[in-house]
Amino acid sequence: MAKPQLKQGVRSADRLRSRMKMPPLVQPSRIKAVATTKTSKAVFLTERENGVVSPAEEDSPGEQNVVMIDVQTGAEGDSRQDKISPADILQKSGEKDYGKVYEVDLHAEDITRIHNLEKFTKLRILDLSCNQLTTIEKLDQNKDLRELKLYGNKITDVQNLDRLQELACLQLQHNRIRRLGKGLSCLRKLKILRIDSNDISQLEGKELTANSQLTHLDVSCNKLQELAAVNCLPHLEELNASNNRLAAIRTMRCKKLQDLDLSTNFLTDLSGLKDLHSLTTLNLATNRLSSLTAIGKLRHLQDLNVSNNLLKELGNISEQFPALEVFNVSENAIVSWEQVCLLSKCLQLAELHISGNPFCKERFSYHQELQSQIPSLELLDGLTTKRQCGRVGSAPVMRPMSASTIVSARQVESQLRNVEQQLSTFQTDLGQRFSSLRATMDSLPVEPPLSARSVGDRSDSRPSSGASSRPVSRCSSRARLKEAKDFAAKNFQS
Incomplete structure (x- = not known):
């Protein structure tokens, strides 16, 4: 019952104020935005001007949406970037000269616009x-930039990158970009x-023509229906086009392509992959494939993922x-055990995922x-297989380690x-401290000094009179x- 009474009271006050030619009271639910500054002046605005700020008419009839905005009078803006000065960036980098700052990290600083970076002319990252x-x-002065991270923002257009001709790595993922346009036309490196x-x-060839040196391209999680534009990238080595709307790959002329991810699409035609002789890794999971024959012969392919498709036969795989060393054909429609037995001809097959097919139930x-x-075979459906050693003491067969694996090892x-080394240092230090503590304990007397005992005796004694003394009682x-x-x-x- 409290809310209706409050609403009725507000309307009565509005009628009274309208008679006195005053602006109506603004209900909290009708306020669109409130901005506060140190020195500001409140202005009542209407929404009829579609964003144009003008004072509301005092005697306008009826109820209207009111925006209460504080007009700034010289105070600082609300942007976090306004509070990050070049001096702050310089202090954060630990340098005293703007020309010696090569990397600036403004990750997750609630920045709404780019500025205050003009002095960092030697910036690389x-x-x-x-x-x-x-x-x-406002990146025209940062001509030496090599790596630019702009992911996780609200960018809609790729623009104002013409001066960054040394740029080698550009990250624009998780934004609101609809098309590239001419935004990358000057980034030849x-x-x-x-x-x-x-x-x-849509991805057009003319949008990527100037970027012929591209080696890694990620266009996943978009709405692409074709990939013909990548044919203008002769040096491309890794392409991720998963989670799009691709139905067919008919032409692909990237001769140096080694890693290709086309998972989670609507693919039924893969005839365009037969010329990719450098492929080593191919991911075709979660598509609509019923055959692998159209792919042709790929001599260097080592890792193939065709899980979650419609395959019934494996053919002359x-x-x-x-x-082929790693093969994932799980969650398909393989019924015949004879088709599974064809995998015995893959002499280098070390890892196989084949669960989720109809034959597994029988x-x-x-x-x-x-x-x-x-x-x-070393791994089967994620489980380590039991190896049969040919002779006692023979070394187990191991897959060759890649460069990244060697570095990690x-x-x-x-x-x-x-x-x-740290454990050894800690053990030595602990032993020294224990020896010092033991030497200190050994240096202490076994019995308390005589003076201490006499003081204790006097404190426990009682005054006596006559032949006997008063016994101590607890x-x-x-x-x-x-x-x-x-x-x-x-x-x-x-």
Whole structure:
């Protein structure tokens, strides 16, 4: 009942104020925005001007949406970027000269616009990710930029990058970009481009013609229906076009392409992949494929993922992909066990995922049978297979380690050595401290000094009179009172 009374009271006050030719009271639910500054002046505005600020008419009839805005009079803006001065950036970088700052990190600083970077002319790496940016601007003085991170903003257009001719890595993922246009036309040294997770529905060749040096391109999570535009990228090595609306790949002339991800699309035609002889990794998961014959023969393919498709037959997979090591064909429609047995001809197959096919429900022992038919198998449906050693003491067959794996192994070894060294130092330090503490304990006397004992004796003693002294008692108060009476009766009789 309180809310209707409040509303009625507000309307009555509005009628009274209208008679006195005063602006009506503004209900809290009708206020659109309130901005406060140190020195400001309130102005009542209407929404009829579609964003044009003008004073509201005092005697306008009826109820209207009112915007209460504080007009700034010289105070600082609300933008976080206004509070980040060049001096703050310089202090954060630990340098004293603007020309010696090569990297600026403004990640997640709630920035709404780009400025205050003109003095950093030698900047190489700039991180403006996860902010509130809507426009790329004011980077003309940062001509030496090599890496620009703008992901996680609200950018709609790719623009104002003409002066960044040294740029090699551009990250624009998770924005609101609809098309590239001419935004990349001057970036001739660009090698890494990420425009995934945007709203791009069409990618034209003329938009990427100037970026012929691109080696890594990520256009995943968009609305693309074709990839013909990438044919103008002769040096492309890695392409991620997953989570789009691709139905067919008919022409693809990227001769150096090694890693291709086309998962989560609507693909039924893969005839355009037959010329990609450098492919080593191919991801075709979650599509509508019923056959792999159209792919042709890819001699260097090592990792193939065709899970969640409509495959019933595997065909001559050993001839198509003679170097195949990792094969994921799970969640398909393979019924025939004979088709599964064709995998025994893949002599280098080390990892196989085949669960989720209809034959698995009828053949419960297919794990043991595949282990015996494919001796090179190391992992089957994520489980390590039991190897049969040819002779005692023979070394197990191992897959060759990639360069990244070797680097990771070296890093782990280095970290283990550092931990061992720290443990050894800690053990030595702990032993020294224990020896020092033990020496201090050994230097202490076994019995307390005589002076201390005499003081203790005096504190525990009681004044005496006559031949006997008063005994020390630690009993309750009644017992002590009785003991005192007996002592007085014995020693102080008249």
